[in-house]
Amino acid sequence: xxxxxxxxxxxxxxxxxxxxxxxxxxxxxxxxxxxxxxxxxxxxxxxxxxxxxxxxxxxxxxxxxxxxxxxxxxxxxxxxxxxxxxxxxxxxxxxxxxxxxxxxxxxxxxxxxxxxxxxxxxxxxxxxxxxxxxxxxxxxxxxxxxxxxxxxxxxxxxxxxxxxxxxxxxxxxxxxxxxxxxxxxxxxxxxxxxxxxxxxxxxxxxxxxxxxxxxxxxxxxxxxxxxxxxxxxxxxxxxxxxxxxxxxxxxxxxxxxxxxxxxxxxxxxxxxxxxxxxxxxxxxxxxxxxxxxxxxxxxxxxxxxxx
Amino acid sequence: xxxxxxxxxxxxxxxxxxxxxxxxxxxxxxxxxxxxxxxxxxxxxxxxxxxxxxxxxxxxxxxxxxxxxxxxxxxxxxxxxxxxxxxxxxxxxxxxxxxxxxxxxxxxxxxxxxxxxxxxxxxxxxxxxxxxxxxxxxxxxxxxxxxxxxxxxxxxxxxxxxxxxxxxxxxxxxxxxxxxxxxxxxxxxxxxxxxxxxxxxxxxxxxxxxxxxxxxxxxxxxxxxxxxxxxxxxxxxxxxxxxxxxxxxxxxxxxxxxxxxxxxxxxxxxxxxxxxxxxxxxxxxxxxxxxxx
Numbered sequence: 001x002x003x004x005x006x007x008x009x010x011x012x013x014x015x016x017x018x019x020x021x022x023x024x025x026x027x028x029x030x031x032x033x034x035x036x037x038x039x040x041x042x043x044x045x046x047x048x049x050x051x052x053x054x055x056x057x058x059x060x061x062x063x064x065x066x067x068x069x070x071x072x073x074x075x076x077x078x079x080x081x082x083x084x085x086x087x088x089x090x091x092x093x094x095x096x097x098x099x100x101x102x103x104x105x106x107x108x109x110x111x112x113x114x115x116x117x118x119x120x121x122x123x124x125x126x127x128x129x130x131x132x133x134x135x136x137x138x139x140x141x142x143x144x145x146x147x148x149x150x151x152x153x154x155x156x157x158x159x160x161x162x163x164x165x166x167x168x169x170x171x172x173x174x175x176x177x178x179x180x181x182x183x184x185x186x187x188x189x190x191x192x193x194x195x196x197x198x199x200x201x202x203x204x205x206x207x208x209x210x211x212x213x214x215x216x217x218x219x220x221x222x223x224x225x226x227x228x229x230x231x232x233x234x235x236x237x238x239x240x241x242x243x244x245x246x247x248x249x250x251x252x253x254x255x256x257x258x259x260x261x262x263x264x265x266x267x268x269x270x271x272x273x274x275x276x277x278x279x280x281x282x283x284x285x286x287x288x289x290x291x292x293x294x295x296x297x298x299x300x301x302x303x304x305x306x307x
Numbered sequence: 308x309x310x311x312x313x314x315x316x317x318x319x320x321x322x323x324x325x326x327x328x329x330x331x332x333x334x335x336x337x338x339x340x341x342x343x344x345x346x347x348x349x350x351x352x353x354x355x356x357x358x359x360x361x362x363x364x365x366x367x368x369x370x371x372x373x374x375x376x377x378x379x380x381x382x383x384x385x386x387x388x389x390x391x392x393x394x395x396x397x398x399x400x401x402x403x404x405x406x407x408x409x410x411x412x413x414x415x416x417x418x419x420x421x422x423x424x425x426x427x428x429x430x431x432x433x434x435x436x437x438x439x440x441x442x443x444x445x446x447x448x449x450x451x452x453x454x455x456x457x458x459x460x461x462x463x464x465x466x467x468x469x470x471x472x473x474x475x476x477x478x479x480x481x482x483x484x485x486x487x488x489x490x491x492x493x494x495x496x497x498x499x500x501x502x503x504x505x506x507x508x509x510x511x512x513x514x515x516x517x518x519x520x521x522x523x524x525x526x527x528x529x530x531x532x533x534x535x536x537x538x539x540x541x542x543x544x545x546x547x548x549x550x551x552x553x554x555x556x557x558x559x560x561x562x563x564x565x566x567x568x569x570x571x572x573x574x575x576x577x578x579x580x581x582x583x584x585x586x587x588x589x590x591x592x593x594x595x596x597x598x599x600x
Contacts, residue, residue, distance in 0.1 A: 017504040018421040025414035025435065025475055032472030033438045036446035036453060043449060102338060107331050116338060118586050119345050125578045126349065127533035129550045130571035133557060134352050137564060145351060148367035177344060189590045227595045238442040241535045245554050262444045267540075272448050279445030290440050294433055304422035305494060 014306050044277040050270045064277035073253060074278060077261035078285075084172065084257055085236040091176045092232055093225070096183025101213070103184070104191050120185060123178045132245025135174050136161065161247055164254035171243055171255050178242070179235070183228055190224040191217065226297045233293075237286060258282055352575075355568035356380065363564050379565035383573065389552060396548040397577070399463055400531040403470035407531075408524040410471070411478025412516070416508055418479070419486035420494070432483070439476035443536045451540050461543040469537040474527040481526075484595040485519045486512075518588050525581050525589070532578055549574045 047060035068074050103113045103120065126134070138144050139160040147157035160170045194217060202212050218225075240259045243249070249256035249264065256264070262282070266275035355363070357375040362368075383389050414435070418428050450469065451460075459465040489512075497507050513520075538548040553574065556567040582589070 014421055014504050015423070018417045018423065021413045021504070021508070022417045022431070024410045025479070026431070028410060028468070028472045028475060029435060029438055031453075032450065032469055033441065033446065036449035037441070039449035039452065040446050099341060102334065102341065105334060107327075108334055108338060112338065116342060117590060118583070119342055121582050121586065121589070122345050122349055125529065125575060125582055126352075127550055127553070127571070127574055127578075129533070129535055129553045130352070130574065131348075133553065133567055134348055134571065136557070137355060137568075138348060138351060142366050143364055143368050145368055145370065148370075151367060177348075181345075185590060186593050186595075189593050192590065224595065234440045237440075238444075240442070240444065241533070241550070244535065245557055248557070259442055259444050262442075263447075263536075266444075266448050275444075275448060279442070283441065283445055286440060287437070291433065291437060294436055298429070298432055298436065300429075303491075304428075305420045305491060305498065306422055 040276040040279060043273050044280050046273050048273050050272055060273075064273045065281065068274055068278045068281060073256070073261060074258075074281075076253065077256050077258045078282075080168065080256060081237065081258040083168070084175070084239070085233065087172055088175050088179070088236050089229065089232055091172075092180045092183045093229060095176065095180040096187055096228070099180060099184035100187040100191055104188055117185075117188070120181050123181045124185075126178075128178075128241035129245045131174065131178055132242040135170075135242075135246055139170055161255075162251055164252050167247055167251060167254045171247060174242065174246065175236075175239065179232065183232060186228050186231075187221065187224065190221045194220055223297075226293070230290075230293050230297050234290070349575075352568050352571055355564055356572045358565060360565060379569035380573070383566050383570045388547075389570070391545075392547050392549050392552045393573070395463060395546055396532060396550075396574070399466045399470060399548060400528055400577075402463075403467050403474065403531040404524050404528040406467070406471045407474035407478055407527050408520055411475045412482045412513075412520055412523075413508065414475070415479045415482035416486055416512060419483050420491075421504070432479070435479050436476050438472075439480075443473065447536060447540050450537075454541055460541060461546045463546050465541045466534075466537060466546060466548070469541070470531040470534055473534075473537075474530055477530075478523050478527060481523045481593065481595060482516075482519065485516065489515065521585055522588055522593065525585055528581055529578050532574070 043057070044064050045059055045061060046057045047063065048057045049055040099120070102108075103116055105113070123131070138146055141147060141157060141159045141162060144160075146160070150157055158166060161167045198216055199212055202216055207215075238259065239257065240263070243255060243257065243260060244263070247255045249260035258278075262275050262278050265271045265278060354369075354372075356379055357377070358369065358372065359374055359376050362372060362374065417423075418432050422428065423431070454460055454465045457465075459468075493511055493515075494507050497511050502511070533550055534548070535550040535554060538546075538551045539554070542548070542551065549570070553567065553570050556563060556570070
């Protein structure tokens with residue numbers, strides 16, 4: 001009796017309850033992220049011949065890191081990941097802004113833009129795997145509609161994803177066409193939530209739409225741009241699904257980004273420790289800029305209820 | 308004189324009207340182009356899923372036809388494995404969505420409302436969000452080994468755990484922004500009335516936040532429904548999901564384009580229904596609390 005009473009007062013304490021509230025989240029992230037991450041750090045310093053059953057995991061120092069860093073394919077994959085990200089990110093932000101402006105434009109019929117906002121979601125609804133195989137069909141050299149359209153205009157068919165020179169560009173096109181939607185959608189939400197008074201006031205003063213955009217709307221959306229940019233940056237660096245289905249890094253290694261490289265190391269060659277080492281090099285390159293950006297993007301809290 | 312001014316104003320107005328309609332036409336043209344780019348790939352998928360096998364290998368391809376067939380759909384759905392994959396995917400997606408939304412919302416609520424000791428609010432928040440950054444590949448292997456130790460290989464539980472954990476950072480991020488914008492007065496009043504944290508969250512905050520939670524949940528659902536990498540590494544046969552099955556069509560040399568497309572359309576439908584159900588709210592629901600008015 002005493003005990004349950006004490007337990008009850010204990011549970012009524014906001015701080016105890018708060019810990020109970022937040023612990024499932026922390027627990028899940030520990031099991032699914034923290035532990036595997038530490039384990040992979042350990043594995044990256046080990047030698048392990050997975051093909052021999054019962055082979056022991058033995059510490060081998062920095063051998064894996066040396067091997068990965070000496071592997072030309074690792075560095076070319078890093079380069080491809082960077083190109084992929086640094087082309088797609090600005091393109092998606094720019095196109096996303098234009099689409100958001102178009103779909104919030106008051107000159108267009110509201111019913112039509114409303115409908116278009118729903119259509120905008122379509123690329124996001126298609127599973128990335130399906131996006132990958134779908135574009136294999138669209139890019140198909142002989143039977144694809146894209147080459148048929150080229151033929152209609154009297155141009156020669158192109159072997160888009162079956163030749164190394166154009167494969168990366170094709171992958172980028174698909175990425176940008178798919179994920180400009182999420183950028184546009186988030187920006188549109190921001191544009192619609194903007195306070196109208198300063199915009200109206202500037203319009204009354206005869207400011208051109210471009211100036212209203214550049215000097216009033218965009219500065220108010222700066223923080224949202226930081227968040228959208230950060231979300232896209234993280235997701236671009238992780239991109240895997242649709243490339244896996246569309247080219248699996250090929251032809252040759254022409255679309256092999258770092259993610260595909262690590263999967264190939266791990267699943268095809270069963271080099272788990274080397275794959276772990278490559279992952280850690282990747283993470284160590286990503287973490288400092290990401291944490292810096294996150295600290296800037298995450299809002300500081302003003303006041304808490306228990307202050 | 309006055310006539311001349313009138314005429315000048317008249318042509319000026321005419322010119323402005325002309326310029327306006329040219330602009331509007333330009334905007335409509337852009338809109339049309341956008342809609343075409345967004346819809347054509349999906350149209351092609353739908354068309355491919357309904358085409359006769361003989362229509363696939365013609366050059367130029369068949370863009371429009373009335374010769375349609377449902378044989379590809381029948382073939383996909385007649386396979387008991389495929390039906391199982393669909394059921395697996397549905398269970399995994401629904402359960403992970405519910406779990407991630409609840410767990411993430413509760414965590415976000417605490418981080419937004421209760422000051423924890425030693426500046427834990429910010430530390431925990433950044434730690435939670437940083438997890439979103441890690442490419443799943445970087446720990447897919449150790450995670451696989453962990454799941455194997457737990458005896459959970461080829462079970463839905465393993466996929467539910469991984470999808471839930473993977474979605475939590477996103478839920479925390481969106482819901483935190485929402486809670487920070489939510490006025491605290493009602494909760495203060497409830498506190499004065501002696502409501503505990505639990506009562507405040509369940510009776511006061513959750514009912515006010517359903518729209519935001521539902522929109523967040525939809526995005527988690529899309530993620531979990533489409534997830535490929537974990538499903539690829541953690542399942543063998545029993546717990547396979549649809550994305551893995553669809554990816555399986557790629558390797559085959561005899562390309563079953565019709566079936567592949569039909570399966571793609573089938574896997575697209577639940578997501579479409581979920582999104583259409585909340586589309587009115589989606590655009591305004593994802594501002595991450597970043598626009599201060």
